[in-house]
Amino acid sequence: MPELPELEVVRDVLQRRVVGKTITRIELFQPMAALVVRDLTGRGFAETLTGATFDNVTRRGKFLLFAFTRPVSAWLVLNPKLTGRLQLATAQTKRFKKTAVAFTLSDQTELRYYDDKTMGQLYLTDAVERVPDFAGMGPEPFDITREEFRERLKLYRGEIKGVLTRGEFLAGIGNAYADEILWHAQLHPYRKRTQLTADEIDRLYDAIQTTLRESIAQVRAAMGENIHLEPRDFLNVHLRTGEACPRCGTTISEISANQRITNFCRTCQPGGLIRGM
Numbered sequence: 001m002p003e004l005p006e007l008e009v010v011r012d013v014l015q016r017r018v019v020g021k022t023i024t025r026i027e028l029f030q031p032m033a034a035l036v037v038r039d040l041t042g043r044g045f046a047e048t049l050t051g052a053t054f055d056n057v058t059r060r061g062k063f064l065l066f067a068f069t070r071p072v073s074a075w076l077v078l079n080p081k082l083t084g085r086l087q088l089a090t091a092q093t094k095r096f097k098k099t100a101v102a103f104t105l106s107d108q109t110e111l112r113y114y115d116d117k118t119m120g121q122l123y124l125t126d127a128v129e130r131v132p133d134f135a136g137m138g139p140e141p142f143d144i145t146r147e148e149f150r151e152r153l154k155l156y157r158g159e160i161k162g163v164l165t166r167g168e169f170l171a172g173i174g175n176a177y178a179d180e181i182l183w184h185a186q187l188h189p190y191r192k193r194t195q196l197t198a199d200e201i202d203r204l205y206d207a208i209q210t211t212l213r214e215s216i217a218q219v220r221a222a223m224g225e226n227i228h229l230e231p232r233d234f235l236n237v238h239l240r241t242g243e244a245c246p247r248c249g250t251t252i253s254e255i256s257a258n259q260r261i262t263n264f265c266r267t268c269q270p271g272g273l274i275r276g277m
């Protein structure tokens with residue numbers, strides 16, 4: 001699932017590749033498009049965006065936002081959820097089977113959205129606050145100070161991995177990078193927030209900053225312009241069940257709960273509940 005590091009790199013690429021370009025044609029592929037596209041303006045998705053020029057691309061949490069001001073002011077807001085991907089292509093590039101929307105741009109580039117499980121959403125809106133799950137998001141991880149982080153963490157009491165992946169606590173961290181952050185911080189994912197010492201909370205804050213920044217650099221190197229890829233070869237524990245921990249050599253543990261996999265090293269990340277180990 002795309003999280004902050006992937007979306008940050010995708011944003012950079014799109015800022016360079018689509019800003020200043022005009023949408024000359026929009027194709028909606030059914031039945032996927034009906035599940036993905038949401039027109040919150042009532043003015044029509046293709047009708048509004050055909051002829052519009054990309055002004056800016058930004059990221060907020062796990063959302064990508066495309067701003068248009070010419071000839072009309074509007075936002076295109078993508079929430080890719082688990083399986084949504086953007087792709088830069090040309091007309092000759094074979095379409096992925098689950099392509100829902102293709103935007104042809106004035107330089108003949110095609111910006112496509114495909115989604116193997118059609119879980120993501122592409123909103124057209126006049127106000128980003130109207131997009132579901134957008135307004136309640138917590139601060140960006142790079143914008144929060146250590147002191148603010150300590151204070152904010154006090155509002156939550158559950159298992160630390162569950163806290164980290166809650167968008168209203170911090171925006172942009174999902175299952176994969178929560179595992180990586182906790183491995184860097186050497187904290188067991190099922191430790192309760194209330195059990196963490198001040199030193200451990202400091203370690204967690206530092207691990208969030210360094211893990212996300214280093215991951216952006218790794219994703220950028222591996223992705224290039226292929227924004228539909230999700231490079232994860234560089235991860236240390238996530239999806240590495242049964243492999244050796246890069247720090248200590250212990251076999252990496254896996255716990256599956258609530259349809260998501262948690263990976264960690266039981267030597268480097270001691271404590272927590274003894275389950276599934």
Ligand SMILES: [Zn+2]
Pocket residue numbers: 245246247248249250265266267268269
């Ligand atoms: Zn280890």
